[in-house]
Amino acid sequence: MLNSQQDKYKESEKNLHKWNNEVDVIVIGSGFAGLATAISAREVGASVMVLEKQNHCGGNSLFSDGVLAIVNPNFQGENGLVDSPDLLMQDMLSAGRGYCDEKLVNILANQANEVFQWLVEDIGCCFQDRVDKFGGHSMPRSYTPCDDSGKGIIKPMLAKFKSLDGKIKPNTSFREFLTNEKNEIIGVVIQSVQKNSTLPLEYIKVRKGVVLATGGFSGDISFRIKYDQRLNAEVDHTNIPNTTAQGMLQAVALDAQTVNLNYIQLAPWTSPDEKSYGTAPIFASYAVFQYGFMVDVATGKRFVNELADRKTCTDAMFELSQPSVGIADAQGVELAGKSIKSALRRGVVKKFETLETLAEAYNIPVKTLCETLLEYNTYVETQCDVALGKPILEGSKPLKPPFYGVRLYPKVHHTMGGLKINTDAQVLNSKEKPIKGLYGAGEVTGGVHGVCRLSTLAITDCLVFGRIAGRNVAKQ
Numbered sequence: 001m002l003n004s005q006q007d008k009y010k011e012s013e014k015n016l017h018k019w020n021n022e023v024d025v026i027v028i029g030s031g032f033a034g035l036a037t038a039i040s041a042r043e044v045g046a047s048v049m050v051l052e053k054q055n056h057c058g059g060n061s062l063f064s065d066g067v068l069a070i071v072n073p074n075f076q077g078e079n080g081l082v083d084s085p086d087l088l089m090q091d092m093l094s095a096g097r098g099y100c101d102e103k104l105v106n107i108l109a110n111q112a113n114e115v116f117q118w119l120v121e122d123i124g125c126c127f128q129d130r131v132d133k134f135g136g137h138s139m140p141r142s143y144t145p146c147d148d149s150g151k152g153i154i155k156p157m158l159a160k161f162k163s164l165d166g167k168i169k170p171n172t173s174f175r176e177f178l179t180n181e182k183n184e185i186i187g188v189v190i191q192s193v194q195k196n197s198t199l200p201l202e203y204i205k206v207r208k209g210v211v212l213a214t215g216g217f218s219g220d221i222s223f224r225i226k227y228d229q230r231l232n233a234e235v236d237h238t239n240i241p242n243t244t245a246q247g248m249l250q251a252v253a254l255d256a257q258t259v260n261l262n263y264i265q266l267a268p269w270t271s272p273d274e275k276s277y278g279t280a281p282i283f284a285s286y287a288v289f290q291y292g293f294m295v296d297v298a299t300g301k302r303f304v305n306e307l308a309d310r311k312t313c314t315d316a317m318f319e320l321s322q323p324s325v326g327i328a329d330a331q332g333v334e335l336a337g338k339s340i341k342s343a344l345r346r347g348v349v350k351k352f353e354t355l356e357t358l359a360e361a362y363n364i365p366v367k368t369l370c371e372t373l374l375e376y377n378t379y380v381e382t383q384c385d386v387a388l389g390k391p392i393l394e395g396s397k398p399l400k401p402p403f404y405g406v407r408l409y410p411k412v413h414h415t416m417g418g419l420k421i422n423t424d425a426q427v428l429n430s431k432e433k434p435i436k437g438l439y440g441a442g443e444v445t446g447g448v449h450g451v452c453r454l455s456t457l458a459i460t461d462c463l464v465f466g467r468i469a470g471r472n473v474a475k476q
Contacts (some may be wrong), residue, residue, distance in 0.1 A: 019187065020202040023049045023167075025473050026188055026210045028174045028247055031061035032150070032462035033442025033469075034213035035157040036115075039123075040470025042164040046208060050161070050168045051190060053242065057158055057168060060215050060239050061462070063277060064150035067132070068459040069142045070112035075131060076141065083139045085109040092457070095136045095309045096450020099260060103423050104448045108457070108464050115463045116143065124156045130337065133393060134285065134455035135268075136309030142456040148282075148338070153459070175201065176250055177210065177438075183254060185210050185437030208476040209437040211469045212427070213462075214247030215239075216415035216443035218264070224412065227262040230318070237412035238267055238277040248444050251419055255429040256438070259446040260417035265453055266410035268313035271348050272323050273407055279343035280406050284326050285455075286336035287404070291396055292328030293376050294408065296320050300359070300368030302376070305388040311452035314410040323409040325362045329399040340404070349406045358405050373399060416453055418446035425469035439473050441465040 024046040027038045034050060035057075042048045052059070071083045088109040093100055119125040126146040133140035145152025161168070171193045178187040187205045191198060217223050218239040224231050237243075252258060269284035270277070288294060289306040296303045303324070304316035317324055333340060343349035352358035355373060359366040377398035379385040385392060419427050419440045426434035427445075442462040449457070 019205040021049070022205040022207065023047050024206070024208045025049070025470075026051065026204060026206050027213055028188075028210065029059060029213035029215060029442070029444075030057040030168065031059035031213065031215060031442065032153065032157075032459050033466040034059075034211070035154065035161055036463045036466025037211045037213055037439075037441055037470040037473075038166055039157065039161050039164065040467045041474040042161065042166050044471060044474045046474035048166050049204065050166065051172045051174055052168060052170045053173045055171050057170065058150070058154040060243060061150045061459070062154050063240065064459070065148065065281070066145040066150040066152050066459065067142050067456045068116070068463070069134075069137065069454065069456040070116045070460060071109065071141060072113050072116060072131075072143070076139075079131060079140075081131070081139060083141055085112075087138060088112070088141065091136060091138050092449070092454055095311070095452040095454050097452065099263070099450035101447035104421070107423060107468070108448060108461060111464045112460050115460065115467065118467075119153065119463070123153075123160050125153050132286070133290070133307070133391070135289065135307050135313065136452070136454040150459075174214075174247060174250070177254060178203065179254065183435065185435065206437065209439055209473040211425075211439040211441060211473055212247050212251060212419065212444050213440070213442050213466065213469075214444045215243055216418065217243060217245035217248070218412045218415055219243035220245045224264055224415070227417075228264050231264060231412055235410075235412060236270070236272075236275065238270060239413075248419055251427060251435075251438060251440075254435055254438070256427050256435060257420040257430050257432070258418060259420045260450065261415075261446070263416040263451050264412060265310055265414040265416060266314040267413035268310055268317060268410060269408065270411040270413075271407055272409040273348050274346065278348065279340075279346055280348050280408070282338045283328070283333070283336075283340045283343050283349050283404065283406055284408060286338045287328040287332045287340070288326035288406065290393055291332030291335050292326065292399060293372070294324050294326045295364065295369065295372060297322055297325055297362055297364050300365040301372055302388060305385070305390040307390050309452050309454060310413075317408070317410050323407045325364065326406045326408050327358065327399070328404050330402050330404070331397050332399065333404060335395055343406070349404055352403045352405060354401055355403055358403050362405060362407070414453055414458060415443060416446060416449045416451065418444045420447055421445045421465070424472045425465050426472070437476070439469040441469040
């Protein structure tokens with residue numbers, strides 16, 4: 001198949017009467033990774049064109065919570081936290097269960113703070129004066145944008161790129177690569193939509209290279225089910241609808257190597273009572289998992305460390321016969337510091353004056369649930385969860401009425417596998433050699449996270465390797 005594809009590309013080049021456009025660098029995708037790439041390439045003088053298949057920029061990133069994990073000695077130190085890149089590496093490698101590319105992990109851990117400073121000082125992003133601990137991390141090290149969403153990062157990045165006279169083509173789909181006889185990238189074929197009309201194919205020549213930043217394949221049911229039979233159409237996902245493997249597969253047609261495609265992450269904080277990402281994650285991740293607990297509806301008992309990594313949590317949740325229920329109290333919601341009004345208004349999160357009424361609403365054995373609450377409150381008071389090993393966070397208080405509940409069930413959230421890259425973000429072929437002119441950054445690549453990505457490291461990954469890809473492709 002590879003030879004026939006290459007022959008087709010060579011034939012396309014041979015029969016081409018003229019290029020429709022010419023540019024130094026093409027970036028496919030306008031999320032965190034794509035914009036970090038585009039800005040970095042433009043800052044060192046390369047002309048850059050960003051392709052975005054939607055009618056607006058930002059992709060999946062725009063609808064994320066925008067939280068990123070970094071080691072920030074200054075802020076963490078002021079809060080009495082002793083962290084280090086080595087400790088972050090250890091946490092990532094532990095969650096990755098032996099399948100991480102340690103060189104890539106080392107780069108992410110050591111360059112994360114530099115990227116954070118770049119966001120604040122050069123891009124103009126604003127972050128809240130708090131640091132949070134999420135599943136799998138041994139230390140609070142996650143920072144939230146002031147507006148609680150990815151928009152707080154995407155919008156300033158877009159403004160920065162536009163201020164550098166960067167070019168963006170929305171409503172434009174990437175169709176295929178064009179290569180020369182050496183299988184080097186010389187251009188791309190694209191197609192735009194304008195006023196509901198599909199325009200003719202365009203051939204764009206690239207002088208330096210192409211960076212794939214097309215994201216993962218969580219929404220590509222036919223592709224993901226090849227690697228995890230559980231993930232059929234009945235399992236929802238948190239991504240926008242058109243998150244597919246199309247861009248990655250075009251690279252595979254050029255003999256690009258993939259890694260860890262079977263490691264597909266599910267989110268433990270999503271609810272089956274709403275579609276896609278929804279409103280439950282804010283309540284579940286900030287209040288339930290940090291200051292409350294999750295129970296098996298059939299038994300009324302806890303069944304997993306709520307602050308374990310995502311794979312540990314979702315594997316345990318899948319073993320249950322039905323969705324679990326997350327419980328927090330008003331104190332936990334206050335400590336979380338996040339509004340849950342939207343989730344309450346939609347009926348996804350519900351308020352109960354007593355534990356008994358909560359148990360009745362979710363059909364949980366009342367007696368066992370009351371025993372679980374008493375047991376958990378003992379762990380909070382002693383600062384030690386002897387049953388499941390959950391870290392009891394500073395400021396935690398024994399739970400008391402009123403209570404809040406939410407039904408929880410995993411949804412596909414992130415794909416750890418993708419194109420194999422080296423430390424310069426070059427995409428490697430089956431012989432471990434870089435494909436000249438082809439780079440990758442973000443979720444379209446694999447190897448950084450191994451079996452399980454730790455919470456809030458996706459954005460860090462996108463930004464660190466997006467900047468690396470941008471600088472390196474611009475040097476060509």
